[in-house]
């Protein structure tokens with residue numbers, strides 16, 4: 001909606017209405033303008049100006065869709081690469097109601113900014129739901145990631161399955177909680193690796209912020225011998241699961257599951273989980289302290305969490321000193337990649353995303369390898385700027401600031417966070433690491449911690 005044709009009467013009655021209601025009115029308006037409505041797809045957001053502000057650089061039908069998955073979790077400063085908040089504010093203030101509310105209640109000016117922030121997050125979730133709106137789409141999406149990463153995710157899920165299976169060997173009726181189930185690749189492997197008698201008695205909790213595939217995962221689990229009544233679905237972000245341990249969230253997605261009792265399910269799980277598993281998901285959490293505390297609260301004493309994800313050294317600093325590039329990543333057993341190997345393997349993935357031409361890609365890779373090897377301190381963004389001729393046009397604006405997700409952590413960081421959350425780190429290892437090679441497998445770690 002551009003400027004409304006007819007003047008709109010603003011229904012605000014300061015005497016009869018508290019600012020809470022007015023704030024709600026403001027939120028409704030902001031959400032409507034930004035296209036956070038159930039009935040419309042994100043590509044048909046009400047306000048076309050907003051749409052153009054949301055994807056200023058990309059020629060794709062909706063760049064917001066292409067980044068939605070990570071967008072919901074991107075640190076605020078990275079979001080700046082995708083959205084111009086000041087411009088969004090400007091456009092929103094063209095809406096007569098919003099403008100009048102802000103003018104009449106200047107304190108709500110700050111609230112407008114936080115409403116924009118919330119709307120952006122909701123939009124991220126909604127885009128992701130649309131993008132992965134069907135089981136097939138979510139499975140295909142994960143296959144694409146898997147293919148881009150050289151098939152290593154699937155191999156890690158297989159490893160995870162075996163590790164989890166052996167950890168549960170003596171538990172007759174295990175309760176297993178999967179964080180970030182997606183289309184089920186992790187949990188199905190785990191269940192595959194427990195005894196059929198355990199499956200018949202197992203309680204399996206599947207959870208994802210994009211719940212579209214969860215019912216299908218439940219059917220697949222049932223086909224493997226898990227009783228459908230023993231599969232609990234949490235169709236919400238795990239951060240919500242954790243925060244609900246203290247307060248009930250108002251989660252619009254829950255309404256999609258009528259009769260679903262979030263609180264009852266959650267209360268029944270406190271202190272009951274034998275094993276948490278999570279594959280390729282922790283990088284979606286910008287902060288994990290609360291998540292680990294929630295994990296601990298749900299675990300049985302002696303219960304364990306097994307997580308696999310990609311380690312990323314670059315999250316510690318943008319310019320990495322030689323000392324850090326040469327140091328091996330933290331592992332309690334087996335060999336681990338150096339910071340340099342980690343950086344190269346990671347960068348290879350990003351370069352593949354931005355350079356489609358194979359010859360140019362190879363050139364970029366060999367330059368990168370040479371420069372990372374030679375430098376005392378390496379900054380990927382500066383390097384990319386210096387080599388911008390190799391990239392497709394819009395690379396800098398997108399990737400330079402935000403596309404590289406900073407939710408990745410070093411193994412040292414995650415082990416430290418687990419300890420701080422009161423868990424005991426049992427082992428950390430890089431099962432697919434191949435010295436001297438540049439592969440995505442180099443960066444994939446498994447961490448096991450106990451309550």
Ligand SMILES: C[S@@+](CC[C@H](N)C(=O)[O-])C[C@H]1O[C@@H](n2cnc3c(N)ncnc32)[C@H](O)[C@@H]1O
Pocket residue numbers: 073142145153157179180181182183184185186187207208209210236237238239278279280281284285
């Ligand atoms: C790369 S997929 C991995 C799925 C599955 N574990 C596998 O290995 O195929 C990451 C999953 O994490 C989910 N996710 C992202 N943020 C989340 C959150 N806050 N809580 C729960 N799941 C989340 C995504 O929707 C996605 O399905």
